[in-house]
Amino acid sequence: MTPRLFLRIAGVEARRRMSYRADFWLNLVVGFAAKFGLLYFVWTAMFRESGAATMGGYTLDSMLVYYVAVLLVSQIIIGAGFESEVATDIYEGGLNRYLVFPTSYFWFKYAQRVGMLLPVVLQFFVFGGLFVLFSDATISLSGLVMCVVAIAVGHLLFFTMSFPLQNVAFWADNVWSLQVALRLTTSLLGGLMFPVTLFPDWLQAVNAWLPFHVLFGVPAEVLVGKIGFAEWLPAVALGIAWIIAVGLLDRVVWRRGNLQYSGIGI
Amino acid sequence: MIRVRSLSKTYYVHKKAPGLMGSVRSLFVRKKTPKDAVKAVSLDVAEGEILGLVGPNGAGKTTLVKMLAGIIFPTSGEASVLGHTPWERDNEFRRQIALIMGQKAQLWWDLPAADCFLLLKEIYRIPDEKYAENLEYLSTVLDVKKDLNVQVRRLSLGERMKMELIAALLHEPRVVFLDEPTIGLDLTAQRAIRDFILEYRERHKPAMILTSHYMEDIERLCKRIVIIQDGAFIYDGQLDDVVKTYAKRKVITAHLRKQDGSLPERRELERFGEVLEETDLQVRLSVERPRVAEASGYLLENLPVADLAIDETDVGTIIEQIFQERREQAE
Incomplete structure (x- = not known):
């Protein structure tokens, strides 16, 4: 797929996304505010009840800063309304039209996913900016640049990981539970539910080689200054290695799945 | 341009017993049943030809089109479209x-629709000039220029189908598969689509395969048809020959002048075949081909005939009869 076509598909998807105005604004405001409000009350209560000054190396304030960052990052990485698009295409036969196009289905769908980013990217800068203005948190330019690169890697990695699971729709009618399993695993081990420093040492050691931390934890930690270039570089390299490895798996599953495809109707 | 040899497709479908116990059982054991959707079919379609694929629901028409x-x-067999094996999905083929x-x-x-076309x-x-030229031509012929900037979901079914046709033909394909292109459309829209397909064929000479349940589509667009039933071809030839081969009867219609006397006894007419209608104004008989002349002569001699017409049974009815006969043979 040419970069020009990729951008055109992303542009069309962005326009399509913005044609639903109510959804656009609800996603922009409610999506973030509701989640952060919940986490604010949970963590304030936990620090107050335990009496601890720090947890996993975080004070209450730095924990809240981390959550602002990780929530904003996760909104971009996971995206909204795209969790089962591929599975739905397979299940309902919408895949037919893409198979006739002289271009890659994987990259077509990924370009659409990129096109859907506009509201969440706006959210990232609006809420992130407001938070920096009205709190003691500081963001460095280098931290922001490293964060953006990590988000780009995490975004592609998440789609690459989700793709073969959704391809299970070639064999099974409903793959929703697999998507939930992916969400839970990535949220837990990726640092979205808790900072990974709260895990026991052995789990942190294992997790350092898995693809999850680079999804949410690394971009958030580098943004709030918890890790620097020395930790960021190997983490991003590991993320790219996982994209290649899982991408190869995608190809195998896609090819085998296509042999099963009936395209709905006889 | 299209060459198919012994192409077959078997689907495996799960079967589940009805009721709650059936659902519970299916969690542990599932029975897969093979369904032969297409059975070793072969065909060729030439440049500029529109081949009609006719068959009842579930006959295998769409499966064949999807393979091509x-x-x-496919489960087995070969196909070549423009020298490519379709399911290898070369971009050169798909273009x-x-x-x-x-x-x-x-x-x-x-x-x-305009945004969709730009993406396509x-x-x-498609080079800029070619795109502008083709869009101008297609939107003018199909009379949808004024609707190009309307959201697709706000268009009527007929307008949407026209937009679908534009989307599919902008890149001047050399092979076109049309699967029920007029389904659900009103008569005017159906006619417009048919006229357009004929004009497009004249202009670009693509090979086309058309499936449709509307016999008017087939009669207007196709000289050659393939009749498919239960995945197998039961006829491949000229549309006109279907009538000659399978229509064993003709319908004689005698329009009558006003008369004082009574009509001949019904059983007299029944000597020639089935009496479809018998009134003071009209008599209609379905008669076996060899007896058409004899029956016509009788009517002319014994009735005050103002006008006499001898018609072939329409193709749709003939095809329906073929399906019915084969179904009965199978049972």
Whole structure:
């Protein structure tokens, strides 16, 4: 797929996304505010009840800063309304039209996913900016640049990981539970539910080689200054290695799945 | 342009016993049943030819089209479309074909058709000049220029189908698969689509395969048809020959002048065949071909005939009879 076509598909998807105005604004405001409000009350209560000054190396304030960052990052990485698009295409036969196009289905769908980013990217800068203005948190330019690169890697990695699971729709009618399993695993081990420093040492050691931390934890930690270039570089390299490895798996599953495809109707 | 040899497709479908126990059992054991959707079929379609694929629901028409468009893999057999094996999905192959499915929208519903076309221009790498020329031609002939900037989901079914046709033909495909292109359309829209397909064929000479349940589509567009039933071809030849081969009867209609006397006894007419209608104004008989002259002579001699017409049974009815006969033979 040419970069020009990729951008055109992303542009069309962005326009399509913005044609639903109510959804656009609800996603922009409610999506973030509701989640952060919940986490604010949970963590304030936990620090107050335990009496601890720090947890996993975080004070209450730095924990809240981390959550602002990780929530904003996760909104971009996971995206909204795209969790089962591929599975739905397979299940309902919408895949037919893409198979006739002289271009890659994987990259077509990924370009659409990129096109859907506009509201969440706006959210990232609006809420992130407001938070920096009205709190003691500081963001460095280098931290922001490293964060953006990590988000780009995490975004592609998440789609690459989700793709073969959704391809299970070639064999099974409903793959929703697999998507939930992916969400839970990535949220837990990726640092979205808790900072990974709260895990026991052995789990942190294992997790350092898995693809999850680079999804949410690394971009958030580098943004709030918890890790620097020395930790960021190997983490991003590991993320790219996982994209290649899982991408190869995608190809195998896609090819085998296509042999099963009936395209709905006889 | 299209060459198919012994192409077959078998689907495996799960069967589940009805009721709660059936559902529980299916969690542990599932019975897979093979369904032969297409059985070792062979055909050739030449440049500029529109081949009509006729058959009842579930006969295998759509499966065959999907295999030739490269959407699904066959179980066995060979096919070559423009020298490519369709299911290998070479981009070179996909740039030269189009698939229009009347039952499945190909355009993006939330976008104006013009935006969809621009995206397709990029997908098919259509040069600017060619794109402008083709869009102008297609939107003018199909009379949808004024609707190009309307969201697809806000268009009527007929307008949407026209937009689907434009989307499929912008890149000037050399092979076009039309799967029920007029389904659900009113008579005016059906006629407009048929006229357009004929004009497009004249202009670009693509090979086309058309499936439709509307016999008018087939009669107007196709000289040659393939009749498919239960996955197998039961006829491949000229549309006109279907009538000669399978229509064993003709319908004689005698329009009568006003008369004082009574009509001949019904049993007299029944000597020649089935009496379809018998009134003071008209008599209609279904008669076996060899007895048409004899029956016509009788009517002319014994009735005050003002006008006499001898018609072939319509193709739709003939095909329906063929399906019915084969179904009965199978049972």
